[in-house]
Amino acid sequence: MEKFYDVAVIGGGIIGSAIAYYLAKEKISIAVFDSGQISGKTTSAAAGMLGAHSECDDLEVFYPFARRSQQSYSILEQELKELTGIDIRRTPGGIYKLAFNETEKQELGPLCGLTTVEWQDSRYIRQTESAISNDIIGAAYIEDDVHVLPQAVSRGFSQGAQMYGAAVHEYTHVYDIQKNGIGYILKTQAGEFAVQQVIIASGVWSNSFFQQLGLENRIVPVKGECLSVWKDGISLQHTLFHEHCYIVPRNDGTLVIGATMVENDWSEQPTIGGIEQMISKAKTMLPSVGGMKVASFWAGLRPQTFDGRPFIGFHPEDNGILFAAGHFRNGILLAPATGQMMRDFVLQREVDEKWVEAFKIDRKNYCLV
Amino acid sequence: MEKFYDVAVIGGGIIGSAIAYYLAKEKISIAVFDSGQISGKTTSAAAGMLGAHSECDDLEVFYPFARRSQQSYSILEQELKELTGIDIRRTPGGIYKLAFNETEKQELGPLCGLTTVEWQDSRYIRQTESAISNDIIGAAYIEDDVHVLPQAVSRGFSQGAQMYGAAVHEYTHVYDIQKNGIGYILKTQAGEFAVQQVIIASGVWSNSFFQQLGLENRIVPVKGECLSVWKDGISLQHTLFHEHCYIVPRNDGTLVIGATMVENDWSEQPTIGGIEQMISKAKTMLPSVGGMKVASFWAGLRPQTFDGRPFIGFHPEDNGILFAAGHFRNGILLAPATGQMMRDFVLQREVDEKWVEAFKIDRKNYCLV
C-alpha cells in the first residue's frame, strides 16, 4: 500500500481541481489523480465564457446555481492571485447575443426580460463595436457573462490546493476502485492508494467508473473545434454569439472562435471540415475576421449527460463514492459552485435541496436541452 | 575588413543554396549570407512539386529548361544523401490534373499531346485512387512530375556546399553592396566582407538590390497559404491538381493542401479566409479530406516577375554582379538548373544561348503568364 489519503479525486480538470481546492482549504487530506497533465483535456479547450444567462430557461434551479458560481469568480480571482501568483484572466465586456432578423430578436425576448440583460439596437452597438456585421439588427447584451482563461483557473485551483497541502499525481491513470473495509483501494498505473472517499471528476471519461460501480449513467462526448486569430487593428470589447458560434476577445490580443458540436466523436483533434465551418460562421458576425492571421486551432470533448445537467452527488448506494462530471458546455462557469457543493457533501454541511435533487446521480426526469 | 571570399551569395533559400553547392563543388571560395535561418523563407513554404509540365505552353525555352532541372533531381538525390546524409524525399506518383467536365478536358488537350502525359478516364483512375471525387470525368496524368521536400533539398544543398568548403553566414542581413576597386564590399549587420563577385538570390526580397544597383526590375510577392492534414486510412498515391489547388501526398503520412494566390501581400502568415478557401477547394477533389485532422498551416511569398520567368544572369553593366531571383511558383523545380547555370556563368563556361536570352535581367518582351 503506497499512500493513504482521506479523499481521492479522480481527474485534474477544472472540476477535480476546484473540488481539491475547496477541500484542501478545509484541511482535508486530499489527492488528485490525473491520467496526464493537470487541465490538459477538455478544460484546456474551453473558451472560458461564464455564460450563466444561457441557462435562463431554468430560472428555478440551474440558473441560480450558475449565477452563484459566476459570482464566486470575483472573490476567486483575488484569492488565487494572492495564494498562487496565477492570474485567471477574468476579462470584462460581457456577451452580445446577436439578432440578424426579427425572428431572432423575438427568440431573445425571454432573455431580455431579465433585469441583467438589455436589448441594444444595431446603431447603438456599432458605436462601440464598429467592426460587427452591418446585417445585425441588434443584440441582447449580458454584461455579467464575462470570461476567464480556463487553464489558468484550473492551474490556479490545482496550485492553490497544493499550497493548502493537497497532493497532485499527474500521469497516474486510475483503472480500478475497489471496496476495502470502510474505505477503497485505487488501482493506478503507479501503484495502489488507500482512501476513505473517492470523488470521480473524470469529465467525459467517467463512464468506465459509472459502469464499474454498477450505474447506468452515461456521458456522451460532444466534440468542439476551435481556432484563434490575432486581432489586428480592430477593436472588439465584447464576446459575440450567434447560432452556437462565438468570438471571444482574450486579453492577450487574440480572438477565440468556436465551436462545432460533433456528437459521439471521441477524437481530440480538429478536422479541417470543422475548422472551415467555424471560419465561415465567424465571418457572418465579424466580416473582417477573414483577413486575420491564424494563431492556433484545437478541439475538446464536452461531457454531455442525458438532460444537459451535470451529475453532482453521492453514489445512490455507497456514501463513500461521489461524482462530479458531465458539465457539458458549462464546466468553467460551474466549477466554483461544484467545488463548494462537493466540499459541503464531504464535510456533511447543508446543501440546497433543490440542487441536490437536480444534479443527483439517480434522477429520472428527462429534460433534454 | 573581416573576411574575403571570391563569390558571395545573398540569400540562403533553395536558389542561393543550389548556387553555392554547384560552385563550392568546383572549389570556388564562396559564402552564403542569409538574414535569418537557411531555407527559412519561401522555400520552406513550398509544396515541392517538380511540375515541369505546367510550363508546357513554352516548349521552346522554358519547358526544356524545367525538364533539365527536373531530371537533375535523380542524380542529386543520391549525391546529397551520400555527401550530407540528408534525404530529399523524392516521392514518385506524379500528378493528376483533374477535369470535372468536357471544357476542362479540352483545356488539358495540349498537355495530353505530350508523350510524357496521358489522359486517363475517371473509371480507370478510380481503380487506384478510390477516394477521388465521383464528379471527375478524368485527368491528365503526368508521371514525371514527382515531388520532393523543399527544405530538405535546400538544407542538403547548403550542408553539401559546406562539406565542399563554402561558408554559411546565417542571421547576417546584407544591407548594401559597394563597389571597391575590382571587387565589392558587402555591408552586413555582422560587419563588412570583401568579395570579387556578388550573386543576388534573395527571392522576393531582391528588390532593394535591383534598386540600389540602378535597375528597374521588380519582383512582386504572390502569397500562398497552405495547410497539411493527417491522411488517415485512405490511400492517395498521386498529387491531385485542379484550379490552382493541389493535394500532395508526402511520404510521412500527411497531405499538403495549397495554395492561395494573393498578389502584393507581404505578410508571411496565413489568414483564416485563405485557409477556408483552400479547405473548400480540396474537398471538391477529395471529399473525405474534410474529415481529416489538421497537422499545420503556413504561408509563403512566391517571387513573381513581370513575365513569370526568373531573372538569371549578369547585371547589364557590371559583370561582377549576378542575379538569380524571381522563380515564382517553380523555384524548387528550377533550383538545380539555376545553380548549374550560375556556376557556368561564374566559371565562364558555355551556357545555352536561348536560356541566357530568356532569363537575362534586361529582357523586354513581356509575355505575361
Next chain:
Amino acid sequence: MEKFYDVAVIGGGIIGSAIAYYLAKEKISIAVFDSGQISGKTTSAAAGMLGAHSECDDLEVFYPFARRSQQSYSILEQELKELTGIDIRRTPGGIYKLAFNETEKQELGPLCGLTTVEWQDSRYIRQTESAISNDIIGAAYIEDDVHVLPQAVSRGFSQGAQMYGAAVHEYTHVYDIQKNGIGYILKTQAGEFAVQQVIIASGVWSNSFFQQLGLENRIVPVKGECLSVWKDGISLQHTLFHEHCYIVPRNDGTLVIGATMVENDWSEQPTIGGIEQMISKAKTMLPSVGGMKVASFWAGLRPQTFDGRPFIGFHPEDNGILFAAGHFRNGILLAPATGQMMRDFVLQREVDEKWVEAFKIDRKNYCLV
C-alpha cells in the same frame, strides 16, 4: 453490441501496429484500439536505432531474435513504401560504441569478437568523423545497427494494416475485457466490441490488463528524456554511443540526443535536470554539439520487465488472450519479429520453441539486465 472482429489489438504503438499489419496481410479481420493517437506514446519518443548488437550478451536466444527482426527491415522498407507511400527513413551508417580509455576498450572486447563488429582506432575513425572528441581511443563499429524513424514505421504499419482491411479506432480507451462465451467483450469509452481473440500491446500501460486478467506480471516505466539539434556545418555519418548516451544523425539534418534512464517515473515530459544531463554527456562525445541550435525536446516511457525481455505469448490459462508488451529499449528493433511471431501464434503456425520459452508470460528465470 457495436461491432465484431476476429482479433482486437489493444494499443496502436509500433508493437500493436506491427501485429495488425502482419495479421491483416493474412486477411484476418482485425481492429486496433488506442487511447489516443496512433504511435503517439513511447513509440514517438524513440531514437529508432536497430541496435541488435547491444543484446549480444545473449547469443542463444535474444540476439538471434533481434537480428531476425533487424533483417526484416530491409524488405519492410520497400513493402511499406509501395503500399502506403510512407518512407520509414532507414538510414545507413551504423553505430560507433566509443572507448575513452583502455578499460572501456576491454569492455567492448566481447562485442568486437562478433564477425559483424570491428574495432577501429581513433585515428582511423577521425578520418571520416573529424568532429568526434579527441579523447576517444577508438570504437567498436557496428555497421548493421542502422536506424529508422519510429513514428514513420509505426504509421506505415498502421496505414498498411488499413490498406489490408484492418480497422483502427483512435481515441478509444479500452477499460475492460470480459469473457463472453467463446469470445470477449471489449469495453471502451466508445462502446462495446465483440471479438474472438484479444492481443494486449499497450506498452508500459499494460499493467491494468495483467491485473484484470489475474496475472502477476508487471511492467515498470523507465523514462527517457531526449532533445534534438540542428547539425550545422559539421558532418556526422554514424551514431555515437557512450555510457547510455547516444547521438543519432537523422536524415533530415538534425541530431537526436538521448536518453536518460529514470525508473518508475510515469511523467511523459522532460525535466530540465534531465535535459542538462544529456547535453553534458553529448558534449563529451561531440564537443561542437554545444554550439548547435535546439530543435526540440521530449520524453517517453520505456516498458521494462523483470528480466529486460518482452512478454510475447499466450495468457497461461486462456488461449484467447495474448500479450506483446514490455519491449523496453528495443521495441523499434523488435517490432517486425514480434508482429510475425504474434501472427504465427494466432494462425497456429510453428514458432521457434526457444523464443516461445524465452518470452512467455509465465517464465520464471530471472535474468536481470
Next chain:
Amino acid sequence: MEKFYDVAVIGGGIIGSAIAYYLAKEKISIAVFDSGQISGKTTSAAAGMLGAHSECDDLEVFYPFARRSQQSYSILEQELKELTGIDIRRTPGGIYKLAFNETEKQELGPLCGLTTVEWQDSRYIRQTESAISNDIIGAAYIEDDVHVLPQAVSRGFSQGAQMYGAAVHEYTHVYDIQKNGIGYILKTQAGEFAVQQVIIASGVWSNSFFQQLGLENRIVPVKGECLSVWKDGISLQHTLFHEHCYIVPRNDGTLVIGATMVENDWSEQPTIGGIEQMISKAKTMLPSVGGMKVASFWAGLRPQTFDGRPFIGFHPEDNGILFAAGHFRNGILLAPATGQMMRDFVLQREVDEKWVEAFKIDRKNYCLV
C-alpha cells in the same frame, strides 16, 4: 508615392510601439514599419523585469530616468486595458538579489543603501520562499522592481496606437531613407512612403541606418538564451537574481529562466550549450527547478551601445531624423519614458536637459558598463 504620414517609426518592437502610442495619442499622423511581425524580435525574448534598481550606480541621470519609466507602468496598465482590452500582466513581488557569502553581501551594500531596498537575511526570506537554496545568506529585496509580459506591453502599445489612428505596416522592411525636399522618402519592400520626420527604433538592427545617415554609432548584439518551466507545486513569489541569472515567476504558472550574455552573436536561436549553462545556474538558486518540466526555450539579441545607455535624440545634423535604439537589457523598463521623451522631441516640448545630454547620439564620454 503610395502614402503620406507626418512621422514614420522604423521598428515595431516595444520602443517603436511606445513612441507610436504616445504620438498617436497627441493626434500626430504616424505609421510604424516593421520587417516582420510587431514585437516579434528582441522584445518577445525579454523577461520583462522592470529592474530600475540595477542601474543605481548612476543616481544622477539614468536611475531617475529608469524610475520615471517604471512608475509610468501603473497608469499604463489601466490605460491599455481600457483602450485595447490587453492586459500587460504587471505582476507584483519584486526582486531578490541573492548573496551566497559575505563578499556578495558587501557588493549589495550600495544597493541596500537606497530607501526602496531592504536587506533580508536567509531565515526571514525562507519564511515565504521555502524553495530557495539553503546556501544563501540573504538578499537585497527590491519591492518596486516588478515585472510585466513584454509582448503584451508591446502589442498593447501597438493596438493602442492604432485605436488613436496610427497605421501599422507589418512585413514591410525599410531599406533606405532618402532626403526629399523638407521631408523624406522611405523605401520599403512594399513601396515608397513620404514622411516629414523619421524615427529609427530598429533595435539591434539600427546599424544600417546609422551608417546610411553618416553616423559612426554602432550597436552590438548581446545574445540572451532563455527557457521556461512549469512551476509545479512549489511557491515562488519573487524574482530571484544572482550572477546575471534570474528566475521570474510569471502569472501563468511558469518560471522564466534567463539569460546568457553572448556578445556579437547575431543568431536568434539558443544553442544547447547556452541552455545547459542557464539550467545549472538556476539550480544554484532554486534547487528543485531541476525537476521541473520544460515549457519552452528561445533567444533574443540585446542592443548594446558603447556605454550601455540608449541612443535617444536627434540626428546631430538633421532635425528630421530621430533615433531611439540601443536599450540593451532595459528596453522593457525604459519603453514608456523613451516614448514620452520622443513625443516631447517631436512636439518640441521641453525635455529634461540631463537626459537629452546623457542619451544624445553624438555623446562622447565613454562610461562603459
